[in-house]
Amino acid sequence: MDGRGASRRARGRGAARAVAVAVTLAALSSNCVRSSAAPGSSGEQESSPPAASKETPAEELEDEPAPAAAVEIGGARFTVIYDGRAPVPEASIEDWIRRSATLIAEYYSGDFPVPDLEITITPSRRSGVGFGQHWDGKWLRITVGEGTTPQDFERDWVMVHEMLHACFPDLERRHRWMQEGLSTYLEPIARARGGNVSDAWVWSKWVRMMHNGRPGFGDRGLDRTHTWGRVYWGGALFWLMVDLEIRQQSKGAAGLEHALRGIVAAGGNGRVTWSTDKVIELGDAATKTTALRDVYTRMADAPGDVELDALWARLGVLPQEDGTVEFNDDAPLAAVRQAMTRAPDAGA
Numbered sequence: 001m002d003g004r005g006a007s008r009r010a011r012g013r014g015a016a017r018a019v020a021v022a023v024t025l026a027a028l029s030s031n032c033v034r035s036s037a038a039p040g041s042s043g044e045q046e047s048s049p050p051a052a053s054k055e056t057p058a059e060e061l062e063d064e065p066a067p068a069a070a071v072e073i074g075g076a077r078f079t080v081i082y083d084g085r086a087p088v089p090e091a092s093i094e095d096w097i098r099r100s101a102t103l104i105a106e107y108y109s110g111d112f113p114v115p116d117l118e119i120t121i122t123p124s125r126r127s128g129v130g131f132g133q134h135w136d137g138k139w140l141r142i143t144v145g146e147g148t149t150p151q152d153f154e155r156d157w158v159m160v161h162e163m164l165h166a167c168f169p170d171l172e173r174r175h176r177w178m179q180e181g182l183s184t185y186l187e188p189i190a191r192a193r194g195g196n197v198s199d200a201w202v203w204s205k206w207v208r209m210m211h212n213g214r215p216g217f218g219d220r221g222l223d224r225t226h227t228w229g230r231v232y233w234g235g236a237l238f239w240l241m242v243d244l245e246i247r248q249q250s251k252g253a254a255g256l257e258h259a260l261r262g263i264v265a266a267g268g269n270g271r272v273t274w275s276t277d278k279v280i281e282l283g284d285a286a287t288k289t290t291a292l293r294d295v296y297t298r299m300a301d302a303p304g305d306v307e308l309d310a311l312w313a314r315l316g317v318l319p320q321e322d323g324t325v326e327f328n329d330d331a332p333l334a335a336v337r338q339a340m341t342r343a344p345d346a347g348a
């Protein structure tokens with residue numbers, strides 16, 4: 001379990017807790033670091049994760065940590081810790097956590113997949129939500145600039161992305177594309193289902209970004225090609241294909257959410273390290289399909305390219321000149337497309 005034991009030992013030291021966690025986080029390699037939207041842009045600009053995490057030096061954190069606040073959502077407790085003072089009113093941070101956690105709990109049929117998360121907010125001079133990191137299904141750390149507005153929090157994707165990491169098992173390093181891809185794929189889906197963004201916004205983003213995940217010349221599959229494009233967007237494309245495959249094989253009876261709920265029900269969240277085989281077997285058992293196995297064989301062990309223009313046409317997604325999309329509800333997979341971003345019926 002490498003450095004994870006150290007993270008766990010950092011717990012339970014009373015007043016020094018936030019300090020200990022911050023120091024430990026700086027020492028470990030991060031699972032996920034991405035920068036947020038460029039101010040004023042209509043969408044997000046995902047950038048390559050920096051090689052090293054940008055942490056506040058430990059000596060700056062030796063003061064007594066700010067008192068922690070707690071938010072309860074979906075049966076889980078979210079504790080907020082500030083590195084120094086809060087960059088914006090604490091109520092804005094708590095609303096942001098509440099909204100993000102609710103989107104995810106709803107995707108997972110009401111319960112948030114881990115019992116608690118400790119979220120450290122690091123202030124920065126740059127306005128907006130910045131870097132996010134996740135560890136072990138227990139800790140998140142996100143940078144927030146002074147001057148970040150309620151609208152910035154409303155549009156933010158980083159908190160949802162990082163929280164989603166806490167909901168899926170840790171995998172061996174060469175399969176990390178599966179973890180990053182899942183957060184990248186599910187973040188807009190969870191937001192669309194909860195009414196935070198429109199379906200058209202989700203599909204226009206995918207039309208714009210998903211091509212980054214296609215294999216280049218000489219690619220040997222997602223398990224062996226660890227570029228930024230393949231890890232984040234190749235991983236997202238993998239989960240998009242899994243979601244489609246489940247819906248087609250089950251004739252609409254199940255979707256990716258059912259596979260993920262099955263994995264969580266068996267104890268598969270960010271606090272455990274699993275094999276991909278275990279993830280695949282439990283996910284496929286939950287949907288009574290072979291979708292995960294089939295897509296994994298196609299895309300992880302081999303390049304498994306996806307002809308995106310043809311896929312958009314089958315789904316009834318019609319890219320427009322201005323970057324938006326129109327929908328064709330008579331397309332062969334239009335109903336599948338609608339089911340993906342639609343809030344599931346109660347009990348589904």
Ligand SMILES: [Zn+2]
Nearest residue numbers: 031032180183
């Ligand atoms: Zn990530």
